[in-house]
Amino acid sequence: MKVKVVTKILEANxxxxxxxxxxxDDAGIFVINLMSGPGAxxxxxxxxxxxxxxxxxxxxxxxxxxxxxxxxRIERCGAPVVQINTGGACxxxxxxxxxxxxxxxxxxLDLLFIENVGNLVCPAEFKVGENIxxxxxxxxxxxxxxxxxxxxxxxxxxLILNKIDLAPYLDVDMEKIRRDALSLNPxxxxxxxxxxxxxxxxEWMDWLKEKTLKR
Amino acid sequence: MKVKVVTKILEANxxxxxxxxxxxDDAGIFVINLMSGPGAxxxxxxxxxxxxxxxxxxxxxxxxxxxxxxxxRIERCGAPVVQINTGGACxxxxxxxxxxxxxxxxxxLDLLFIENVGNLVCPAEFKVGENIxxxxxxxxxxxxxxxxxxxxxxxxxxLILNKIDLAPYLDVDMEKIRRDALSLNPxxxxxxxxxxxxxxxxEWMDWLKEKTLKR
Numbered sequence: 498m499k500v501k502v503v504t505k506i507l508e509a510n511x512x513x514x515x516x517x518x519x520x521x522d523d524a525g526i527f528v529i530n531l532m533s534g535p536g537a538x539x540x541x542x543x544x545x546x547x548x549x550x551x552x553x554x555x556x557x558x559x560x561x562x563x564x565x566x567x568x569x570r571i572e573r574c575g576a577p578v579v580q581i582n583t584g585g586a587c588x589x590x591x592x593x594x595x596x597x598x599x600x601x602x603x604x605x606l607d608l609l610f611i612e613n614v615g616n617l618v619c620p621a622e623f624k625v626g627e628n629i630x631x632x633x634x635x636x637x638x639x640x641x642x643x644x645x646x647x648x649x650x651x652x653x654x655x656l657i658l659n660k661i662d663l664a665p666y667l668d669v670d671m672e673k674i675r676r677d678a679l680s681l682n683p684x685x686x687x688x689x690x691x692x693x694x695x696x697x698x699x700e701w702m703d704w705l706k707e708k709t710l711k712r
Numbered sequence: 713m714k715v716k717v718v719t720k721i722l723e724a725n726x727x728x729x730x731x732x733x734x735x736x737d738d739a740g741i742f743v744i745n746l747m748s749g750p751g752a753x754x755x756x757x758x759x760x761x762x763x764x765x766x767x768x769x770x771x772x773x774x775x776x777x778x779x780x781x782x783x784x785r786i787e788r789c790g791a792p793v794v795q796i797n798t799g800g801a802c803x804x805x806x807x808x809x810x811x812x813x814x815x816x817x818x819x820x821l822d823l824l825f826i827e828n829v830g831n832l833v834c835p836a837e838f839k840v841g842e843n844i845x846x847x848x849x850x851x852x853x854x855x856x857x858x859x860x861x862x863x864x865x866x867x868x869x870x871l872i873l874n875k876i877d878l879a880p881y882l883d884v885d886m887e888k889i890r891r892d893a894l895s896l897n898p899x900x901x902x903x904x905x906x907x908x909x910x911x912x913x914x915e916w917m918d919w920l921k922e923k924t925l926k927r
C-alpha cells in the first residue's frame with residue numbers, strides 16, 4: 498500500500514502560477530499584480546496610467562468580490578479588460594487568472610495589470626504568474642499600516658503612496674510610513690502620488706516604462 | 713466499514729463561537745465584533761467610545777496580523793485589553809477568542825469590543841461569539857464599497873461612516889453609500905461620524921448604550 502500526502506493548496510496555486518508565467522513570457526508581456534486595501538485607489542491609478550502611457554499597450558484583469566464597475570471604468574479608457582468576480586474569495590489565485598487568459602489579446606500587449614481584490618492581507622500570499630507586485634496605500638489609511646500588514650510591503654517591488662493631496666487634512670506621518678516600509682523591504686521603490694493633482698505620476702510612469710521595456 | 717465526512721472548518725468555528733457566546737451570556741456581557749478595511753479608524757472609534765462611555769464598563773480584544781500598537785492605545789484609555797496577533801491570518805476566529813478569554817475580567821464588564829483584523833472581506837464570514845457585528849467605513853475609501861463588499865454590509869447591525877470631516881476634499885457620494893448599503897441591508901443603522909470633530913459620536917453612544925443595556 499502506498500500512502501500519498503495530499504498536495505497543499507499553495508503548491509497547486511504555485512504550479513498554475515508558473516504555467517501562467519510561461520504563457521506571459523511566451524507572449525512577451527510584463528505582468529504586474531496590483532494590490533491594496535479597499536478604496537486605496539488602485540483603479541484610479543490604472544485610469545491615470547492608461548491615459549499617460551503613450552507607447553505602451555496595456556491590458557487589465559479586474560478582480561472583485563462582486564460587480565463590474567472597475568472593468569467598465571477601464572473599458573472607458575479604451576484598454577482591453579476582463580472582470581473576474583471571485584464570489585466570496587478575498588484574493589485572486591492563479592487558477593482564476595488562467596481561466597480568463599483566453600479573453601485577452603496577450604500577444605498584442607506589452608503590459609498586463611492584474612488588479613487584485615481590495616485586501617491588504619491575503620492577495621500577497623498567492624502568486625498569479627506576475628513578474629512583480631506593486632501595492633497602493635492611501636495615506637488616509639494612516640501611518641501604522643506597514644508594521645501591521647508587513648507581508649504585502651515585503652512582497653512588493655513598488656509602493657504607490659496615494660491621495661497625498663489629503664495630507665493637510667490628516668494627522669499622518671508620511672516619514673514613518675517610508676521608514677517602516679523600507680525597514681521591511683529596503684529595495685521598495687516608493688512613489689508619492691495624487692491622482693487628483695497628478696503629482697508623482699510622471700515618476701511612476703517613467704519607472705513603469707523602464708520596468709516593462711527592459712524586462 | 714463506516715465512512716465519516718470530515719467536519720467543515722466553518723462548522724468547527726461555529727461550534728466554538730456558540731461556546732464563546734454562552735460564556736459571554738453567563739457573564740452578562742454584550743459583545744460587538746468590530747470590523748472594517750485597513751485604516752478606516754476602528755481603534756480611533758474605540759478610543760472615543762471609551763472616553764465618552766460614562767457608566768459602561770468596556771473591555772477590548774484587539775486583533776492584528778502583527779504588532780501591539782492598538783492594544784497600547786486602548787490601554788492608555790484605561791480599559792482592560794488583550795492583543796491577539798494572528799500571524800498571517802486575515803481574520804479572527806472563535807478559537808482565537810476562546811484562547812484569550814481568561815485574560816479579561818468578563819464578570820466586571822458590560823460590553824466587550826472585539827476589534828477584528830483590518831479586512832473588508834473575511835472577518836464577516838467567521839462568527840466569534842458576538843451578539844452583533846458593527847462595521848466602520850472611512851468615506852475616503854469611496855462610495856463603491858457596499859456593492860463591491862456586500863457581505864459585511866449585510867452582516868452588520870450598524871455602519872459607522874467615519875472621517876466625514878474629509879468630505880469637502882473628496883469626490884465621494886455619501887448618498888450612494890447610504891442607498892447601496894440600505895439596499896443590501898434595510899435594517900442597517902448608519903452613523904455619520906468624525907472622530908476629529910466628534911460629529912455623530914453622541915448618536916453612536918446613545919445607540920450603543922441602549923443596545924448594551926437592553927440586551
